[in-house]
Amino acid sequence: MTNRIAELRKGRRISQAELADAVDVTRQTIISLESGRYNASLLLAHRIARYFGLTIEEVFLFEEDTP
Amino acid sequence: MKGTRIGNTYLPAFGLVAAVGLGVAAMILGDQLASSISGLCFGLAGAVGGLSGSRLAMAHFDRTWTEEQRKELERAERDERNIAIREKAAYSSWYWTLYLLWGVFFLTLILGSGFPTALVSVVIVLHCVFYMVNMNRWTKRL
Numbered sequence: 126m127t128n129r130i131a132e133l134r135k136g137r138r139i140s141q142a143e144l145a146d147a148v149d150v151t152r153q154t155i156i157s158l159e160s161g162r163y164n165a166s167l168l169l170a171h172r173i174a175r176y177f178g179l180t181i182e183e184v185f186l187f188e189e190d191t192p
Numbered sequence: 193m194k195g196t197r198i199g200n201t202y203l204p205a206f207g208l209v210a211a212v213g214l215g216v217a218a219m220i221l222g223d224q225l226a227s228s229i230s231g232l233c234f235g236l237a238g239a240v241g242g243l244s245g246s247r248l249a250m251a252h253f254d255r256t257w258t259e260e261q262r263k264e265l266e267r268a269e270r271d272e273r274n275i276a277i278r279e280k281a282a283y284s285s286w287y288w289t290l291y292l293l294w295g296v297f298f299l300t301l302i303l304g305s306g307f308p309t310a311l312v313s314v315v316i317v318l319h320c321v322f323y324m325v326n327m328n329r330w331t332k333r334l
Contacts, residue, residue, distance in 0.1 A: 151264075154273040163273050 128185045131159040133177050148172040200251035207244030211237045290319060 134144055141159075145152045148169065157163035158173075165173065165185070174181045218225065218233035225233070257265070268274055293316045300309040 149267060149270075151268050151271045151274065154271055157273060163276075166272050169272055 126164050126185060126187055127161060128158060128165075130155070130173060130184065133179075133184065134159075137177070144173075144176070147176050200247065200254075204244040204247035204251070207240050208248065211241030211244060215241070286319075286323060290316070293319060 130144075134141070141152050141155045145155045149172070150169065154163065154169075158165055167181075170181050170185050174184045177184060214233055215237035218230050218237065222230075293312060297309065297312045297316060300312055
């Protein structure tokens, strides 16, 4: 599973620490999510997607769905 | 607040003093004590000293933390990645402890010692039983 967290975050000029604060995780978790080392739980995925005002599918991309 | 101070400062300080006293007493008495009693005293002194010392150190750090640092620490505690790390570490630790116990078990078999072999067997069984009990507990919960 890949995600667009880094792209969306940079697009909105938000720091990793700010995003981490907003979704109540550590900055290290955001770093791991962005690098693809860690996959978010459904709850965290929902919080991140809601933070960006998008759906989970728009932020998190399953390998089989990516072109 | 008063109760917190007793639990975080006075009780651990008393525990640390008692542990040091017990260790020193066991050292001074030396040969006058049976080896099992001496071992028990040193073991108890180490355990109580370690627990009390770490409690005192935690209380000290807790006092020096700012509100921001405390929030960050609480967040790190409930962070889902950190929880996943702890679970994975505990899971692999369980296997490593089991391998270690089997190693000690075979060592006692080779050395031909009866009681330690039985003791290690019991610990291996308990180690697996606790695992199965917890598996059952979590199967019901999740």
